[in-house]
Amino acid sequence: MTTTSSAPGKVYLFGEHAVVYGEPAVPCAIERRAHVTVSEREDSRLRVCSGDLSIDGFTVEYSGDRDAGGTPDVDVPAPIVDAAMGYVDAAVEQARAAADAPTAGFDVTIDSEIPLGAGLGSSAAVVVAGIDAATRELGVELDAREVADRAYQVEHTVQDGEASRADTFCSAMGGVVRVSGDDCTTLDAPALPFVIGYDGTSHDTGELVAGVRALREEFGFVADTVTAIGDLVRRGEAALADGDVATLGRLMDINHGLLSGLGVSGRTLDAMVWAARDGGADGAKLTGAGGGGSIVALDAGSGAETALSLTPDCEAAFRADLAREGVRVE
Amino acid sequence: MTTTSSAPGKVYLFGEHAVVYGEPAVPCAIERRAHVTVSEREDSRLRVCSGDLSIDGFTVEYSGDRDAGGTPDVDVPAPIVDAAMGYVDAAVEQARAAADAPTAGFDVTIDSEIPLGAGLGSSAAVVVAGIDAATRELGVELDAREVADRAYQVEHTVQDGEASRADTFCSAMGGVVRVSGDDCTTLDAPALPFVIGYDGTSHDTGELVAGVRALREEFGFVADTVTAIGDLVRRGEAALADGDVATLGRLMDINHGLLSGLGVSGRTLDAMVWAARDGGADGAKLTGAGGGGSIVALDAGSGAETALSLTPDCEAAFRADLAREGVRVE
Numbered sequence: 001m002t003t004t005s006s007a008p009g010k011v012y013l014f015g016e017h018a019v020v021y022g023e024p025a026v027p028c029a030i031e032r033r034a035h036v037t038v039s040e041r042e043d044s045r046l047r048v049c050s051g052d053l054s055i056d057g058f059t060v061e062y063s064g065d066r067d068a069g070g071t072p073d074v075d076v077p078a079p080i081v082d083a084a085m086g087y088v089d090a091a092v093e094q095a096r097a098a099a100d101a102p103t104a105g106f107d108v109t110i111d112s113e114i115p116l117g118a119g120l121g122s123s124a125a126v127v128v129a130g131i132d133a134a135t136r137e138l139g140v141e142l143d144a145r146e147v148a149d150r151a152y153q154v155e156h157t158v159q160d161g162e163a164s165r166a167d168t169f170c171s172a173m174g175g176v177v178r179v180s181g182d183d184c185t186t187l188d189a190p191a192l193p194f195v196i197g198y199d200g201t202s203h204d205t206g207e208l209v210a211g212v213r214a215l216r217e218e219f220g221f222v223a224d225t226v227t228a229i230g231d232l233v234r235r236g237e238a239a240l241a242d243g244d245v246a247t248l249g250r251l252m253d254i255n256h257g258l259l260s261g262l263g264v265s266g267r268t269l270d271a272m273v274w275a276a277r278d279g280g281a282d283g284a285k286l287t288g289a290g291g292g293g294s295i296v297a298l299d300a301g302s303g304a305e306t307a308l309s310l311t312p313d314c315e316a317a318f319r320a321d322l323a324r325e326g327v328r329v330e
Numbered sequence: 331m332t333t334t335s336s337a338p339g340k341v342y343l344f345g346e347h348a349v350v351y352g353e354p355a356v357p358c359a360i361e362r363r364a365h366v367t368v369s370e371r372e373d374s375r376l377r378v379c380s381g382d383l384s385i386d387g388f389t390v391e392y393s394g395d396r397d398a399g400g401t402p403d404v405d406v407p408a409p410i411v412d413a414a415m416g417y418v419d420a421a422v423e424q425a426r427a428a429a430d431a432p433t434a435g436f437d438v439t440i441d442s443e444i445p446l447g448a449g450l451g452s453s454a455a456v457v458v459a460g461i462d463a464a465t466r467e468l469g470v471e472l473d474a475r476e477v478a479d480r481a482y483q484v485e486h487t488v489q490d491g492e493a494s495r496a497d498t499f500c501s502a503m504g505g506v507v508r509v510s511g512d513d514c515t516t517l518d519a520p521a522l523p524f525v526i527g528y529d530g531t532s533h534d535t536g537e538l539v540a541g542v543r544a545l546r547e548e549f550g551f552v553a554d555t556v557t558a559i560g561d562l563v564r565r566g567e568a569a570l571a572d573g574d575v576a577t578l579g580r581l582m583d584i585n586h587g588l589l590s591g592l593g594v595s596g597r598t599l600d601a602m603v604w605a606a607r608d609g610g611a612d613g614a615k616l617t618g619a620g621g622g623g624s625i626v627a628l629d630a631g632s633g634a635e636t637a638l639s640l641t642p643d644c645e646a647a648f649r650a651d652l653a654r655e656g657v658r659v660e
Contacts, residue, residue, distance in 0.1 A: 219565060219584070220561060221561035221562050221565070221584075224561070225555065225558055225591075227551075227554070228551040228558070228591075229551075231549075231551035235549060235551070254551075254591050254593070257588070257589070257590030257592070258588070259587070260587030260590045260591070261584050261588045261591060263584065265587070266604075267601075270604060271597075271601065274596075274597035274600060278597065
């Protein structure tokens with residue numbers, strides 16, 4: 001048998017970084033999905049094949065502890081393989097536990113539309129889709145919230161306790177999410193015509209979070225800026241409830257400036273943000289940890305995407321509307 | 331007889347826009363000066379000649395009310411001439427009043443190293459130097475504070491009551507200034523190796539100030555951001571007293587981000603700020619009203635200036651160290 005599940009990536013409409021200090025944040029699922037196809041094997045081995053987990057595809061086959069399994073035959077750097085395999089390993093482990101099938105083996109194929117390391121939640125989407133597909137393959141159908149919770153456990157383990165519940169909850173549930181501490185809820189929202197620009201780089205989230213922490217401890221006005229972002233998010237929730245996309249865009253612009261004040265923007269991010277605005281977007285901001293990576297704009301027309309595609313610092317520009325649906329079997 | 335006085339332009343180290351709401355700001359005089367040469371005439375006419383008041387030079391000669399004086403023979407647009415002549419007119423009027431010589435006539439030559447409309451205080455410098463030169467030419471030597479005060483009256487009149495005391499005080503007194511409302515004082519400061527980038531455009535200060543006002547009235551967190559800038563300025567005063575240039579640079583970076591949050595940065599300003607930082611500056615921010623115009627960086631080396639000169643959006647990049655001396659006779 002074969003089971004394919006998919007789950008969406010995400011952008012932050014508002015509130016990244018401030019969420020670390022108890023302020024609310026609003027991640028949104030986007031119509032860029034990771035597809036994970038799982039076939040139960042006769043044995044207990046795990047074979048993982050991916051065309052898109054990184055720039056080059058790779059295939060890894062091993063059984064049990066991969067550190068003891070010799071060098072996999074792959075054409076990507078070992079750290080990337082280790083990182084990716086850590087997620088797949090732990091996701092399969094969650095599926096085995098959920099289905100009470102501790103020795104189940106799988107062929108796993110990952111096919112993701114979400115650039116890896118772009119701050120668009122690719123790992124969460126792979127984990128969410130992987131748990132869903134593997135449990136279904138074992139005859140167990142989990143509630144989306146349980147998939148979210150198990151996917152969070154995976155990220156928590158793989159990321160050494162540094163994970164947020166937001167990414168996995170958003171990918172599993174879809175739509176617009178409000179996260180505050182460990183508390184995640186979905187919000188009513190209008191259609192959100194997201195456009196994304198990606199500069200082709202990835203940055204160390206831990207370092208960026210630590211940088212904000214140090215700045216916040218040194219300067220009281222940086223702590224106040226974190227609070228200001230929280231207030232902005234609360235205003236944004238009202239705009240979401242009103243379906244007021246124009247105000248959402250203006251708040252995104254301000255949120256980007258306040259994130260710049262926290263020191264987490266970057267040359268390429270600012271260039272992409274201005275390209276999107278000049279292209280006619282209602283607003284634009286960096287999304288995720290910052291430094292480099294991705295920006296998100298709101299634009300129902302084609303101007304922002306065109307402007308981004310003409311921006312030298314933008315490696316990929318694409319539309320990715322709000323995804324109403326989270327994890328699903330295909 | 332002929333008298334030449336010069337006065338420096340300025341940059342804002344910290345606090346523009348927030349100063350409108352009672353927060354302190356810190357303008358600094360820079361080693362880019364406006365030179366005004368004045369010769370008393372036999373008659374009461376006023377003849378103004380400038381090589382640098384705008385991109386093209388112009389010469390205007392008239393007597394009394396220039397609206398009744400026919401069309402001046404100039405090769406620049408009338409609004410620019412009117413604006414420039416308004417300042418010179420009013421400066422001469424102040425000199426006449428200070429010297430109790432209501433019918434004195436002058437040949438005035440303006441030679442400025444400060445780009446016009448770049449947000450670098452060119453008009454204040456011309457007015458300050460003009461008042462100083464014209465009063466000296468009439469045998470009166472004013473204290474720099476009185477020059478500052480009379481120059482402020484000029485800007486207040488010409489700018490329809492919208493002038494700040496900061497520009498004229500800073501140009502007349504030189505050095506690093508703390509302005510809070512109408513209260514201006516000079517601060518002790520280390521050498522400040524400013525580098526300036528100018529994008530060749532000028533923007534409407536009144537519109538930008540009005541935009542911040544509207545945003546601040548609509549969103550409480552924008553008011554909080556204004557307050558955060560004030561707190562940043564107060565921290566910057568301590569760094570100035572400590573001679574801590576590295577901290578000044580970091581505060582400039584944060585100040586730029588908070589100004590972005592107020593909606594007053596722009597594509598070219600962000601591009602120049604990043605060029606300066608990537609070139610090795612201790613910090614960089616927009617200076618003045620924003621939208622477009624100039625950025626200021628701190629860099630004792632040559633990296634920021636080089637990086638700016640290679641930036642397509644930067645029309646002019648130059649070093650302009652802190653000017654300790656304000657208005658002076660040459």
